[in-house]
Amino acid sequence: MxxxxxxxxxxxxxxxFEQGVRQRWQLTYQQPLPLPERRHFYLREDMAPQYHQQLTQIYSSKGFFASLPxxxxxxxxxxxxxxxxxxxxxxxxxxxxxxxxxxxxxxxxxxxxxxxxxxxxxxxxxxxxxxxxxxxxxxxxxxxxxxxxxxxxxxxxxxxxxxxxxxxxxxxxxxxxxxxxx
Ligand SMILES: [Mg+2]
The missing domain is CATH 3.40.50.1000 (HAD superfamily/HAD-like)
Known part of the structure; x- marks a missing residue:
């Protein structure tokens, strides 16, 4: 070519990105990411509304993007x-x-x-x-x-x-x- x-x-x-979110969620909230199954591009669309703010906090936190595997x-x-x-x-x-x-x-x-x-x-x-x-x-x-x-x-x-x-x-x-x- x-x-x-x-x-x-x-x-x-x-x-x-996704693995990074899972790792940081576990680290931050001491529990696994509450995500039953993946169907939508945006993680938040697969997560219940009560978690959206926590998800935004993960994305915005210092070190998140630098530490993605x-x-x-x-x-x-x-x-x-x-x-x-x-x-x-x-x-x-x-x-x-x-x-x-x-x-x-x-x-x-x-x-x-x-x-x-x-x-x-x-x-x-x-x-x-x-x-x-x-x-x-x-x-x-x-x-x-x-x-x-x-x-x-x-x-x-x-x-x-x-x-x-x-x-x-x-x-x-x-x-x-x-x-x-x-
Ligand atoms: Mg992309």
Missing amino acids: AAKLILLDQDGVLAD PMNQGIQAARRLLEAGHDVRICTSPIDDYHYCVSEKFDWVARYLGDEWLNRIILAKDKTWIRGDILIDDKPMISGSLKPQWQHWICDQPYNRNATNIHRVNWQKPESWSELLQ
């Missing part, structure tokens, strides 16, 4: 895509309470991918403004004010399996993305 501009989402693609095989995949000759960028939307989130997203990239990847971060609240050939993102519907130039490939997660007719990437299933390495 000719060299592409590949945009990688950060949370749910490189960083294991890496997704299994995600870091290796990002490196391999770059080595294959693609121009790989990390395209991520900070949460509205950005105070810790923004700087810790940079910390996270430096820690797991290295300082040289800091130049590859693109922060965008609206990803339709960003140029690229392929955006690999776990969010099922990515909308914004422009018509996207990229093709959306979905990063497989339990909460986005309803999305069909879309190329599905699972880092642990090489056949789902190996065409990018040829």
Whole structure:
């Protein structure tokens, strides 16, 4: 495949956001995350309303984004895509309470991918403004004010399996993305 501009989402693609929430919830509230099953992209939509405020507090807390564990095989995949000759960028939307989130997203990239990847971060609240050939993102519907130039490939997660007719990437299933390495 000719060299592409590949945009990688950060949370749910490189960083294991969900596992991070579970860990911090346990640490903070001394009990497991009260989440019966995952069906919606936003965790809060799968949780009873009485927990929403606690969930927001987790997202906004100091150290949350910096301490997210890496997704299994995600870091290796990002490196391999770059080595294959693609121009790989990390395209991520900070949460509205950005105070810790923004700087810790940079910390996270430096820690797991290295300082040289800091130049590859693109922060965008609206990803339709960003140029690229392929955006690999776990969010099922990515909308914004422009018509996207990229093709959306979905990063497989339990909460986005309803999305069909879309190329599905699972880092642990090489056949789902190996065409990018040829
Ligand atoms: Mg995401």
